[in-house]
Amino acid sequence: MTEDIADRFEATVDLAEPASESTGFFGIWRADGIDKGQFLRQIVAGVGGPENVVFSNATGFVLVWTTFARARRLEAWDTVSLVGGVQMDPDRLFDIIGRQ
Numbered sequence: 001m002t003e004d005i006a007d008r009f010e011a012t013v014d015l016a017e018p019a020s021e022s023t024g025f026f027g028i029w030r031a032d033g034i035d036k037g038q039f040l041r042q043i044v045a046g047v048g049g050p051e052n053v054v055f056s057n058a059t060g061f062v063l064v065w066t067t068f069a070r071a072r073r074l075e076a077w078d079t080v081s082l083v084g085g086v087q088m089d090p091d092r093l094f095d096i097i098g099r100q
Contacts, residue, residue, distance in 0.1 A: 018068045019068065020067065020068050020069035020072075021067050022067065022068050023066065024065070024071075024085055024086075024087075025063060025064070025065055025086040025087070025088060026066060026071040026074075026085055026086060027082075027083070027085075028061070028062045028063075028083050029060060029061055029081045029082040029083075030059075030060025030062075030079065030080070030081065031080060032081070034060070034078075036060050039062075040053075040062065042077070042079055043062050043064065046074055047064045047070055048070070052066055055093075055097055071083050
């Protein structure tokens, strides 16, 4: 199906994973029933420190800057329900949430 869509739009599709040390923004969602404080402490440690946490909110969503390899490891944690790559304009994000 992906190939059909790509052909219609004369696009190419590359499903290769990025290099494990490539970096980017990742959204991380807390699993149900997990304490928010415990979750945030684990994420901070898991991404290499608080300087890599861009944003977190009370619902248990954390936006981080980390390597692809670290993000993949977080997916296996019981405290994490979802990890997903995020593409955005960081300047616009910081205009909205404020620089920390």
